[in-house]
Amino acid sequence: MSSPKARFLTALTYAGGLLFLAVFIGPILWFLALAIRPADTAFAMPPQFTFEPTLNAFRHILVDPGVNGPQVVNSLIVAIGAVVLNLPFSVPAAYALSRFKLRGKKHIMLWYLGLLMAPPIAFLIPYFILITRIGLQGSYFSMVLVLQTMTIPFSVWLMKSFIDEVPAELEEAARVDGARWFTIMWRITLPIVRPGIIVTSMFAFVFAWNNAAFPLVLSARSTATLPIGTLGYFATSGVTWNFIAAAAVLAMIPPMIIFLVFDRYVVRGLTFGSVKG
Amino acid sequence: MSATIARSPQALPPARRSFVRRNLPYLLIAPSVIMLLALIAYPLLFALRSSFYFWNLQIGPEPQAFVGFDNYVQAFNAFDFQDALVNTLILSIAGTAIEFVLGLSIALLLLRALPGMNVVRALLILPTTIAPIVVGFLFRYLYDPGGGLITWLLKSTGLPIPPEGLLGSPTTALAAVLFADVWQWTPFFAIVLYASLLSVPDEIIEAARLDRASAWTILMRIKLPLIRRTAVIIVMLRFMQLFNTFDTVLVLTRGGPGTSTRTLGYSLYEQGLINFNIGLVSAMTWITVLIVNVIVALYVFFAFRNEEW
Numbered sequence: 001m002s003s004p005k006a007r008f009l010t011a012l013t014y015a016g017g018l019l020f021l022a023v024f025i026g027p028i029l030w031f032l033a034l035a036i037r038p039a040d041t042a043f044a045m046p047p048q049f050t051f052e053p054t055l056n057a058f059r060h061i062l063v064d065p066g067v068n069g070p071q072v073v074n075s076l077i078v079a080i081g082a083v084v085l086n087l088p089f090s091v092p093a094a095y096a097l098s099r100f101k102l103r104g105k106k107h108i109m110l111w112y113l114g115l116l117m118a119p120p121i122a123f124l125i126p127y128f129i130l131i132t133r134i135g136l137q138g139s140y141f142s143m144v145l146v147l148q149t150m151t152i153p154f155s156v157w158l159m160k161s162f163i164d165e166v167p168a169e170l171e172e173a174a175r176v177d178g179a180r181w182f183t184i185m186w187r188i189t190l191p192i193v194r195p196g197i198i199v200t201s202m203f204a205f206v207f208a209w210n211n212a213a214f215p216l217v218l219s220a221r222s223t224a225t226l227p228i229g230t231l232g233y234f235a236t237s238g239v240t241w242n243f244i245a246a247a248a249v250l251a252m253i254p255p256m257i258i259f260l261v262f263d264r265y266v267v268r269g270l271t272f273g274s275v276k277g
Numbered sequence: 278m279s280a281t282i283a284r285s286p287q288a289l290p291p292a293r294r295s296f297v298r299r300n301l302p303y304l305l306i307a308p309s310v311i312m313l314l315a316l317i318a319y320p321l322l323f324a325l326r327s328s329f330y331f332w333n334l335q336i337g338p339e340p341q342a343f344v345g346f347d348n349y350v351q352a353f354n355a356f357d358f359q360d361a362l363v364n365t366l367i368l369s370i371a372g373t374a375i376e377f378v379l380g381l382s383i384a385l386l387l388l389r390a391l392p393g394m395n396v397v398r399a400l401l402i403l404p405t406t407i408a409p410i411v412v413g414f415l416f417r418y419l420y421d422p423g424g425g426l427i428t429w430l431l432k433s434t435g436l437p438i439p440p441e442g443l444l445g446s447p448t449t450a451l452a453a454v455l456f457a458d459v460w461q462w463t464p465f466f467a468i469v470l471y472a473s474l475l476s477v478p479d480e481i482i483e484a485a486r487l488d489r490a491s492a493w494t495i496l497m498r499i500k501l502p503l504i505r506r507t508a509v510i511i512v513m514l515r516f517m518q519l520f521n522t523f524d525t526v527l528v529l530t531r532g533g534p535g536t537s538t539r540t541l542g543y544s545l546y547e548q549g550l551i552n553f554n555i556g557l558v559s560a561m562t563w564i565t566v567l568i569v570n571v572i573v574a575l576y577v578f579f580a581f582r583n584e585e586w
Contacts, residue, residue: 009389016386017397024404024464030426031415043424046433089309096305108306110581114573115313117517121542122562125549126320126327129334149316152309181301210408212524217550227410234414234528241418248411255406263399267472270405270465271514275473275507 028252034245042241057242061250068247070222071229075209075251077140078225082147082208083201089148090155091197095185097156098163099171109160112153116272120213123149128217138220146214151204154272158203161273162196163189202262203269206255226251321566327559334553348560358561360536361544364451368540369519372458373512379459380466385496387471398471405465413528416457420444420529444530447537454529454538458522462515473507474500509580513573520569541565 034042036053061068097105127146136142166189174184190197212227219228230247233240259266267275297304328348330340352358387398404412419427422442431438439446443453477500485495501508523542526532532539532547545565549558 010391013386013389013391013394016383017394020383020386020401021397024460025400027415027419027426027460028403028407031418034418043421045424045429047424047426047429089312092305093309096302100302102302102306106581108310110577112313114570114577115317117514117521117569117573118317119521119523119542119545119565119569121521121523121545122324122565123317123320125545125555125558125562126323128550129555130319130323146316148312152313156309181298206406210406212408212410216524227408230411230414231528244414245418248414251411252407255408256403259402259406260399266402267469271469271507271510274510275469276476 031245032249034241035249037242039242057246061243061246067232068226068229068250071224071226071247072250074140074219074223075225075227078143078147078215078223079205079208081140081144082151083204085144086148086151086155086204087197087201090152090159090200091190093152094156094159094163095189098160099168099189109157112156113272115149115153116157118149120149120211124213124217127214131218137218138223140223142218143214143223143225146218147208147211150207150211154207155200155204157272157274158200158269159193159196159273161268161276162193162200165196166192199262199265199269202258203265206258209251209254321563324559324562327555328563330556332554332556334555340556344556348556349564351557352560352564357536357539358544361532361539361541364537364539365520365522365541367451368455368458368522369516372455372462372519373516375455375459376463376466376515377508377512379463381470383463383467384471384474387467388474398468401464402468403464404461405468407461408524409461410524410528412457412461413525416453416460417444417529420453441534445534447534450530450534450538454522454526457525457529458519462518465515466511469507469511470504473504477503513576513580516576517569517573520572541568 033051035057036055037048037051038054039056041048041051060066063069096102097109102108123146127142131137131139131142170188170192171184174188179187210227212225212231215223215225215228216231219225224232226247230244230251233244233247262269327340329343329345331342331344331347332340383401387394407415416427419425420443422428422438422440422445425442428438428443439449443449481499481503482495485499490498521542522540523546526538526540526543527546530538532543541561545558545561548554548561
């Protein structure tokens with residue numbers, strides 16, 4: 001165990017671990033630093049690693065003039081709306097695909113998967129024209145509706161993997177007792193998979209929260225989400241990088257918290273349930 | 278007929294219930310399928326029709342002239358679209374390959390299961406959680422030719438940096454965009470491959486070791502074949518996400534300089550939402566949709582052909 005070779009390998013492993021942390025987490029911390037450093041040190045050469053931290057940028061984006069405060073709310077409305085609307089569509093489908101033998105199951109599952117890989121930008125221009133024509137331009141509903149092309153297939157796949165794990169014997173027992181299928185689904189299976197539904201909703205939320213393409217085209221000034229707000233600073237010239245970073249940090253926080261809290265399910269969430277992790 | 282109508286209401290439920298019961302799984306799937314079909318059929322049919330017209334939204338709200346296949350011819354002959362196709366393929370293939378190899382290396386390192394490495398594993402996933410558009414901002418800052426951290430690091434190691442910056446030079450811009458994606462998604466491969474490698478039974482590895490198989494042989498002949506299904510799925514996902522790259526490019530380079538970082542996704546965005554050339558962008562949309570479908574269909578056919586569901 002403590003042969004020189006083994007000790008060398010151990011040291012190498014730790015060195016590798018530290019290197020990876022520096023490479024993959026370092027840039028995130030550097031962006032966080034940008035959000036709380038004095039504006040005039042943002043592009044200092046050589047880079048300044050120590051500085052007097054300030055919350056000026058956060059005050060600017062949230063309080064005075066606080067352009068991004070409402071956008072946080074908009075992002076929440078759109079992402080939560082997308083998750084809530086998706087559940088009545090995806091839960092029954094996931095249940096059916098998990099519990100019943102049906103013709104073409106493989107093709108249906110692959111069709112959902114194919115939708116997840118479709119280029120969103122290809123749909124955007126037609127949506128833009130349609131939604132303008134029916135007068136829904138800039139509405140939350142337009143974004144929530146279009147996001148269903150991602151949240152429904154994603155949730156069906158992930159939720160199916162959770163329902164697959166509920167032993168069929170439980171349902172059999174209820175069936176023998178004369179319970180109807182709806183009672184069985186509603187009273188037995190769904191309560192058992194409630195944690196799975198929560199996990200699915202959380203990752204679907206991240207999916208919707210991080211989406212920038214749809215709001216870019218479909219939102220109005222008053223319904224713009226946080227990523228679009230960040231893009232707004234970009235259009236104006238001048239030293240606004242602190243504001244960009246502050247808004248970006250706000251956009252980063254919810255997904256990071258969800259991934260750290262649901263650490264156990266991250267692999268499953270990222271692979272739509274196909275890898276149990 | 279009249280007999281059916283005259284049946285008492287109490288007689289109806291069993292008949293209806295049996296219809297429901299017979300078709301139950303399909304009835305449960307139907308709402309999601311109908312919803313999704315409605316959401317994708319409209320844009321596709323709309324684009325199909327528009328692709329045969331000259332239609333610039335800045336000129337008028339209705340198609341201006343029927344032009345047959347002109348838009349398709351124009352799309353294929355446009356150099357920027359050809360460049361976009363090449364760039365997109367380079368990004369997708371190189372990105373997926375680099376991220377897979379790097380991710381696998383990190384996964385193997387994590388598998389050594391030393392104390393404390395669990396923290397590394399948990400934190401490593403953070404880049405993957407960030408919105409691609411935010412990753413764009415982050416790297417635009419890191420690449421800044423004046424005071425970017427990456428620019429400074431490369432300069433202090435004596436590497437030549439183009440004066441217009443890594444994103445401003447046609448020779449480095451595509452690599453810089455690729456690096457941002459590799460940064461964000463290598464952890465994804467690392468974490469997923471790690472989790473699936475953990476599930477490879479120890480006894481098999483032990484048996485191979487007793488047979489004096491080298492670590493390399495064990496990896497190539499035992500571990501990788503056993504996690505083939507996972508690898509197939511995540512490679513496909515990543516390839517297609519890269520193929521659809523759009524928001525990162527929008528923030529990092531807007532497809533420039535020239536056409537050096539233009540992707541198919543960005544071309545569609547530019548023609549549709551900057552130039553409002555609806556006819557041309559519709560033709561490009563259909564070309565893209567067909568390419569995507571061919572890739573996915575081929576991949577699915579070869580990857581899932583022996584799968585039971």
